[in-house]
Structures are given as C-alpha cells and as structure tokens.
Amino acid sequence: MEEKLVKEIGQEGVSRRQVLAGTGALAAGAALSHLGGLVSSASAKDGSTEKWPWPYEKLDPEKTAQLCYEEWYRIFCGGAVISSIFTQLREKVGEPYKAFPIDAYIYLEGGQAGWGTICGAPAGANMVFNLIIGPRISGSTVAHKMCEDVMAWYSQALMPIYMPKNPKVTAELAKTVSNSPLCHISVGKWMKAANKPLVSPERKDRCARVAASTAFKVVEMLNDWKDGKYEQATDFNCGKLHGITGQQNCHECHGSKIPQAPPPPPEEPKKA
Amino acid sequence: MEEKLVKEIGQEGVSRRQVLAGTGALAAGAALSHLGGLVSSASAKDGSTEKWPWPYEKLDPEKTAQLCYEEWYRIFCGGAVISSIFTQLREKVGEPYKAFPIDAYIYLEGGQAGWGTICGAPAGANMVFNLIIGPRISGSTVAHKMCEDVMAWYSQALMPIYMPKNPKVTAELAKTVSNSPLCHISVGKWMKAANKPLVSPERKDRCARVAASTAFKVVEMLNDWKDGKYEQATDFNCGKLHGITGQQNCHECHGSKIPQAPPPPPEEPKKA
Numbered sequence: 001m002e003e004k005l006v007k008e009i010g011q012e013g014v015s016r017r018q019v020l021a022g023t024g025a026l027a028a029g030a031a032l033s034h035l036g037g038l039v040s041s042a043s044a045k046d047g048s049t050e051k052w053p054w055p056y057e058k059l060d061p062e063k064t065a066q067l068c069y070e071e072w073y074r075i076f077c078g079g080a081v082i083s084s085i086f087t088q089l090r091e092k093v094g095e096p097y098k099a100f101p102i103d104a105y106i107y108l109e110g111g112q113a114g115w116g117t118i119c120g121a122p123a124g125a126n127m128v129f130n131l132i133i134g135p136r137i138s139g140s141t142v143a144h145k146m147c148e149d150v151m152a153w154y155s156q157a158l159m160p161i162y163m164p165k166n167p168k169v170t171a172e173l174a175k176t177v178s179n180s181p182l183c184h185i186s187v188g189k190w191m192k193a194a195n196k197p198l199v200s201p202e203r204k205d206r207c208a209r210v211a212a213s214t215a216f217k218v219v220e221m222l223n224d225w226k227d228g229k230y231e232q233a234t235d236f237n238c239g240k241l242h243g244i245t246g247q248q249n250c251h252e253c254h255g256s257k258i259p260q261a262p263p264p265p266p267e268e269p270k271k272a
Numbered sequence: 273m274e275e276k277l278v279k280e281i282g283q284e285g286v287s288r289r290q291v292l293a294g295t296g297a298l299a300a301g302a303a304l305s306h307l308g309g310l311v312s313s314a315s316a317k318d319g320s321t322e323k324w325p326w327p328y329e330k331l332d333p334e335k336t337a338q339l340c341y342e343e344w345y346r347i348f349c350g351g352a353v354i355s356s357i358f359t360q361l362r363e364k365v366g367e368p369y370k371a372f373p374i375d376a377y378i379y380l381e382g383g384q385a386g387w388g389t390i391c392g393a394p395a396g397a398n399m400v401f402n403l404i405i406g407p408r409i410s411g412s413t414v415a416h417k418m419c420e421d422v423m424a425w426y427s428q429a430l431m432p433i434y435m436p437k438n439p440k441v442t443a444e445l446a447k448t449v450s451n452s453p454l455c456h457i458s459v460g461k462w463m464k465a466a467n468k469p470l471v472s473p474e475r476k477d478r479c480a481r482v483a484a485s486t487a488f489k490v491v492e493m494l495n496d497w498k499d500g501k502y503e504q505a506t507d508f509n510c511g512k513l514h515g516i517t518g519q520q521n522c523h524e525c526h527g528s529k530i531p532q533a534p535p536p537p538p539e540e541p542k543k544a
Contacts (some may be wrong), residue, residue, distance in 0.1 A: 012367075025539045039305055043400035043464040048370075049370060049371055049372065049373040050374070050375050050376075051371050072311070074405075074409075075409060078294045078329060079407075080291055084464060091366040092361075096371070096373070098320075099320060099368070099371045100321065100373075101321040101322050101368070101403060102322070103322050103370075103407055103409055103410070104322075104399075104402045104403050104406070104407050105402070105407070106402075106407040106408060106409050107398055107399075107401075107402045107408075107415065107416060107419055110517040111390075111517055112394075112395070112398055112423070112453075113398065113416055113419035113420055113423070113508075113519070114420075115390075115419075115420075115423050115453060115508075115517065115518070115519065116517040116518035116519065117389055117390035117453055117454060118383075118384060118387075118389035118390050122384075123384070126379055126384050126385065127376075127379075129379075130377070130379045131373060132376075133377050134376070134379070135347075135351075135375055135376050135379055136378060136379075137346075137347060137375055137378050138293040138375070143379065144379060144385055146388075147379055147384060147387075148385055148386075151384070151387050160401055175394060179388055181384075181387060184516060184517055184518040187516060187517060188516050188518075188531065188533075191516065191533055191534055192531060192534075194534075195534050196534055197535060197536040197537070198514055198515055198516055198533065198534060198536070199516070199537070200534075200536075200537075201535045206337055215530070227454060233506055236385075236386070236387075242468055243469055244386070244388070244456060244459060244460050244463065245382040245383055245386045245387065245455055245456055245470070246383075246388035246456040246460075247387065247388065255523055259460065259464060259491070261460075261469060261470065262463055262464075262468055262469045263469060264469050264470070264471045265469070265471070265472075266474075269319045
C-alpha cells in the first residue's frame with residue numbers, strides 16, 4: 001500500500017525515486033534550489049505552524065458531532081467541521097489551533113460559495129487531517145490516506161447518519177447515498193428523494209447532520225491515529241485505473257460513453 | 273447586486289432580514305445563543321487571525337505568477353496559489369501570514385488528494401480571498417463575490433494563459449476552456465485536446481501554468497480591491513435559477529435530461 005501510494009504521488013512533480021528514497025517532496029524542494037529565492041524563502045517560513053504533527057488530544061466523537069450540528073447554523077458545513085474540532089483543541093491544547101482562522105472557512109458552504117463543487121464536510125475534513133497530521137511534504141502519508149478514506153466513506157454512506165439532540169427539524173429526514181463527494185450531487189440526490197427544495201428547513205437540517213456525521217467520523221479516525229491504530233480503509237486509485245484524477249464510477253456521469261484517457265507511456269522494464 | 277447577493281445568502285441559515293439589517297451572520301450568532309457554550313466559545317476565540325481584513329500590500333501579478341509556476345513543482349496547484357501570494361506577504365507584511373500553515377495545502381492537488389473535485393487553483397484562490405478580505409461573517413461580501421468571479425473566470429478562460437519564464441516544457445501547449453472549476457473536467461478536456469496522458473510532462477506543465485494564471489488573476493483582483501476599484505464581474509445565481517447549488521450549464525453533464533428541483537415555496541407578498 002505504501003509503495004502503491006507513493007507510485008501514485010510520484011505521478012506529480014516529485015519523482016517516484018525521490019519518494020521511495022524516503023525523502024519525498026523535501027528532496028524535491030532541495031532539487032529545485034535552482035529556482036532561486038523561492039525555495040529558500042519557503043523553507044525559511046516562520047515555521048511555527050508548519051511543523052507536523054500538531055499536538056492532538058483525543059476528542060469525543062458524539063460531543064464533536066453535536067457541536068458541528070450547532071455550528072452549521074452559524075458557519076455552515078465546512079466551517080462547522082473545522083470549528084467543532086479546532087474549538088475543542090483550542091481549549092485542550094491551545095496553539096497552533098488558537099492562531100488558526102476557523103471562521104474564514106464559511107465559504108466552503110454550498111460546494112464553495114454555492115458553486116456545488118466539493119461538499120464542505122469532506123473539504124473541511126481534508127483540511128483538518130492535513131493541518132493536524134501534516135501534508136505529505138512533512139514526511140507522512142497518513143493525512144493523504146485519510147482524505148481518500150473520508151471521501152470514499154462520505155460517498156458510500158447512507159446520509160445523514162448523525163441524529164442530533166434537539167434537532168431543529170423533528171420530522172424524520174430522508175436518507176440517501178451520494179456516490180460522490182460533490183455538493184451538487186449529494187444535495188441533489190437528497191432533494192429528489194425527499195422532494196424538498198434547497199431553501200427548506202429539512203434540506204438545511206439534512207446538511208447540518210451530514211456535516212455532523214462527517215465530524216464524528218473524522219474524530220474517530222484521528223483518535224485511531226492517536227492510538228496508533230489507524231489503517232487505510234480504502235484503496236483509492238487516484239486516476240491510475242482510468243488515467244485521470246477522479247472516482248471510478250465513471251458511468252454515473254458519462255453513461256456508456258466513457259472517454260478514454262490518452263494512454264500513459266509504457267512502463268520501464270524492471271531491472272533484474 | 274448587493275441585495276441580490278444577500279438574498280442568495282439568505283437561503284442558508286442567516287435570514288434575509290438579518291443580512292439586510294447589515295448585521296448578517298453576527299446577528300445570527302447572537303440569535304443562536306441558546307445553543308449554550310458553543311457560540312460564546314466561538315466568539316471568545318483567540319481572535320488574532322479572525323479580524324478582517326488582514327493587512328494587504330499590493331503585489332506584482334507577473335512576479336506572483338512566476339512564483340506560483342515554480343511552487344507548483346513543490347506543492348502543486350492549490351498550495352502554489354496560496355504560497356505565491358502569502359510568501360510575499362510574509363516578507364512585506366509579516367503576521368498573520370507568517371503563522372498561516374501554507375504547506376498544509378498540498379492536498380488540494382488533483383481536486384483534493386486526486387479525487388478530481390474542485391481544481392486546486394480556484395480552491396486556493398477562494399481561500400486567499402477569504403483569509404485576506406474576510407468571510408461574510410466578518411461583515412463584507414467582497415470575498416464571497418470574488419469566489420464567484422474567479423470560478424467563473426477560470427471556467428471561461430482559454431487555459432493556460434500565463435507563459436512562464438524558462439518553462440520546463442518548451443513545446444507549445446494546447447489551450448482549452450473547462451466550462452467548470454472541477455479538476456477532472458478541466459484536466460480531462462485538456463488531455464483530450466492535447467492527446468497527452470496525466471503522467472506527461474506537458475500535462476504537469478499545463479497545470480502549473482493554470483495555477484500561475486490563476487495566481488495572476490487573484491492578485492489583479494486583490495490589487496483592485498486595495499485601490500477601492502473592485503466590482504463584481506459575474507452574476508452568479510447560486511442555485512437560484514435551477515433551485516440547487518451548481519453552475520447553470522446543466523446540459524453539459526445532464527444532456528437533455530435535466531432534473532427539476534422541487535419548487536421553492538411561493539415568495540411572501542411584498543408589503544406596500
């Protein structure tokens with residue numbers, strides 16, 4: 001799995017050989033030193049928040065989900081996922097969580113300012129993983145794997161899962177599977193099943209509960225990581241299978257007319 | 273336009289009346305005080321990075337684009353857009369840019385860990401706008417409007433626009449219009465037009481130039497805002513037209529079978 005992941009990562013700017021050498025993007029950074037001031041200034045950053053992992057104390061998933069549900073009505077899906085976790089860590093840990101501008105992330109709502117791209121719940125989750133555990137440039141691929149896991153989990157879950165205490169909408173809500181981390185698709189499928197418009201209290205409470213369900217899952221994963229128990233649950237192929245970044249349920253959008261990506265060059269023969 | 277935007281924002285948790293009263297989500301926060309500890313602890317955050325706007329000094333778009341192009345080969349699209357702007361502001365301004373963990377955002381690559389959702393270039397741009405100018409909870413809708421603008425601009429532009437100094441790929445690259453801010457669609461259309469696979473140096477350099485083109489645009493917009501000259505360029509309807517968050521070129525994914533969203537409730541009659 002580790003080698004598989006770094007093979008995929010190796011498709012981007014950092015060569016597979018560099019990653020396999022265990023130095024990853026840091027080595028690539030050094031290799032890019034001919035770029036002049038940039039790499040050195042990037043390396044000479046303040047650095048106080050760019051040392052990973054950030055200190056983490058285990059949280060209660062249930063409490064976090066309830067906080068997230070309530071925060072949705074203040075700063076919506078992405079902001080609520082981040083806030084429900086970081087507000088508790090500001091109290092339990094302090095910095096660097098206190099210095100992180102949680103409230104900036106309200107724009108993750110509606111698939112980023114209403115454009116229907118990635119749902120704020122997985123977008124917030126991805127951010128939390130990478131801020132706490134660190135990006136793969138820090139030497140760990142765990143956060144990268146958790147992004148894959150949480151987007152797969154979100155896509156496959158019958159949502160919403162989490163039932164808040166004192167929900168604003170007391171009627172039973174429809175549950176749907178999105179098969180996608182995109183807001184437009186996730187919300188659209190739910191609206192169709194529930195026959196409720198975007199502006200309805202039911203749709204809003206559904207989205208608040210989806211965010212809360214995601215915050216619950218994120219804390220479970222972080223707690224497992226803290227206990228040394230986290231193992232990647234999914235085997236996301238990152239474009240390897242069909243030669244382009246994306247999910248592998250191509251037919252759902254493309255129907256039977258799935259475009260063929262230009263083929264990659266033949267692999268170099270293995271040395272004996 | 274201002275009233276139109278707040279009408280759209282009013283679809284979410286903050287009521288239109290609260291927004292029109294000029295207090296927006298802050299008033300909503302106060303109204304949610306029955307939620308107990310959450311709102312007060314959220315309000316009692318450290319706060320040093322949650323006061324907007326952050327100090328901003330005008331940057332050179334050309335220099336920023338070149339930095340972004342080079343940074344792509346270190347931390348890819350989303351990270352490169354953020355880094356090209358914030359690294360300069362760390363030097364020109366200092367805090368709060370020094371404390372912001374730029375390198376965490378490598379995961380925005382490939383539409384977030386390779387899932388093909390929102391391209392990291394607009395995802396990074398949206399983040400930069402909201403971190404510098406502030407989210408709409410801060411009292412300004414400018415960053416929200418800029419998100420709409422940059423995603424529309426990205427979708428309509430013949431990309432890549434920016435031609436770096438000393439490009440890594442010297443052959444002329446194909447240019448395409450994505451009609452979408454999604455990585456999968458933007459990259460897929462380019463790969464088809466260029467007949468180049470995901471792993472090719474040409475595709476990588478195309479993405480580096482797309483990120484650089486976006487960083488150029490973001491700095492132009494921020495400079496206009498600093499000069500008091502920014503005006504919203506687009507009229508994004510945020511789901512109003514078709515009753516769901518998303519773009520309005522529905523046919524491109526749905527063909528002729530465009531689903532109908534459940535109708536919103538009739539508008540209240542206007543008082544005389």
